Amino acid sequence: MKFTLDGxxxxxxxxxxxxxxxxxxxxxxxxxxxxxxxxCGSCTVLLEGAPTPSCLVGAVEADGRAVATARTSADARLIEAFAAEGAVQCGYCTPGMLVTLSALLRERRGKPLAAETVRRALDGNLCRCTGYAAIVAAALRAHGEAAA
Structure with a gap:
């Protein structure tokens, strides 16, 4: 089989x-x-642009499709906002969070973004350390910086 991984x-x-x-x-x-x-969402990738837990998808489902990991799909402003807001603690969930939220930021570019929308997007991502407040704040910060 053939597929695209991180470009x-x-x-x-x-x-x-x-x-x-x-x-x-x-x-x-x-x-x-x-x-x-x-x-938990820690293994989330973009499959044809949609956040997808890679552990739930059969390998053959990638045939002829584009897959992006956090290495290429994470928004740089979001990474900086995670650091600024203290949204990273143990770091285990961070790649999946970055993939999911980067997709949300692309989808909401030029549109308002509410904290509740961010929380709903994170439904499939589990974090035991942060309590999510800093993660939501980071997403809103990165969205605001993209709009500026």
């Missing part, structure tokens, strides 16, 4: 019954692995 074409033969997360690890680099059941 480069990859040809691979996935192991039987492997997930997209496992395929990415086999052909490129490790992703955070939490629950492996789609509840």
């Amino acid at each position: 480069r074409t990859v040809e691979a033969e996935p192991r039987p019954w492997s997930s997209l997360r496992q395929l990415i690890e086999d052909v490129a680099h490790p992703l955070p692995t939490g629950c492996d059941t789609g509840h």
